[in-house]
Amino acid sequence: MRQSYLKNAALMTGADVLLRLAGMGLRIYLANALGGEGMGLYQLVLAVYALFVTLATAGVSVAATRLMAEELSRGRAEARGMLVRLLAAGLGLGAFAMVAQFGLAGLAAAWWLGDARAAGALRAAAFGMPWMAVSAVLRGFFIARRRVEPNVLSQLAEQTVRIAAVVWALSRTQGWPDGSRCALVLAATALSEAVSTALMTLFYRREAARCFGSTAPRPPRDVSRRLWDILWPVEGGRCLASALHTAENMLVPACLALALGAEGGRDAAVAQYGSLKGMALP
Numbered sequence: 001m002r003q004s005y006l007k008n009a010a011l012m013t014g015a016d017v018l019l020r021l022a023g024m025g026l027r028i029y030l031a032n033a034l035g036g037e038g039m040g041l042y043q044l045v046l047a048v049y050a051l052f053v054t055l056a057t058a059g060v061s062v063a064a065t066r067l068m069a070e071e072l073s074r075g076r077a078e079a080r081g082m083l084v085r086l087l088a089a090g091l092g093l094g095a096f097a098m099v100a101q102f103g104l105a106g107l108a109a110a111w112w113l114g115d116a117r118a119a120g121a122l123r124a125a126a127f128g129m130p131w132m133a134v135s136a137v138l139r140g141f142f143i144a145r146r147r148v149e150p151n152v153l154s155q156l157a158e159q160t161v162r163i164a165a166v167v168w169a170l171s172r173t174q175g176w177p178d179g180s181r182c183a184l185v186l187a188a189t190a191l192s193e194a195v196s197t198a199l200m201t202l203f204y205r206r207e208a209a210r211c212f213g214s215t216a217p218r219p220p221r222d223v224s225r226r227l228w229d230i231l232w233p234v235e236g237g238r239c240l241a242s243a244l245h246t247a248e249n250m251l252v253p254a255c256l257a258l259a260l261g262a263e264g265g266r267d268a269a270v271a272q273y274g275s276l277k278g279m280a281l282p
Helices: 002-057 060-072 076-112 118-126 128-146 150-170 178-211 224-258 266-280
Strands: none
Touching: 002 060, 002 076, 002 118, 002 128, 002 150, 002 178, 002 224, 002 266, 060 076, 060 128, 060 224, 076 118, 076 128, 076 178, 076 224, 118 178, 128 150, 128 178, 150 178, 224 266
């Protein structure tokens, strides 16, 4: 048991370091490829995107880990039934977040962010929400099984696909408007989420044969109450924190525009925001 914990901790730590280094390298590339104003627009999009990501995934992974650990100790049929319910709930939350972000993209860009160019990027990013929610459920399942290798490998594959797609897209669109290039970056992110989920599904199919065998799923007891007892407080708390963080990020370029005055303008404020938030602070 102790060896397993140490192995899992080492894998997660090593993967986290690699992912952070890869993310830092991608951020440096984006700063050079998009420039200050493009990077500022990208950071503005991420501020709203993060709010919907929180809505789609915040409590799903926690609920999946806890509920699957409980049901796996009781029996295969109930555990499989719980996983089916969790996947349905995750897919529902992801689909709701996708529709909400896609539908509100124009309004959020014009009124929240003050930049209509962000609408396309927000719409492109929305298509990754259901994939992220399903991945969150499967990650919780593997953690309940005390297996972190699928999670680590899928995250590494996701980052690799994302970097490759971003570099390929931006290297072929030099001179395009900043809004279009930001939309390509967020579309690459959605694509990488889909690839990660597909890989997680392959790992799950192999693990399910060991975990469940040919047992048919059986509905577990009080599943809705137990699920929402976890989802409501986690989703509520994290969504509130994310909303406050989003509001903070929306205020910064507005305040920079006021400080710069008429000679600076909104474009200069967005460029300074990109230099500060996208390059200096990380």
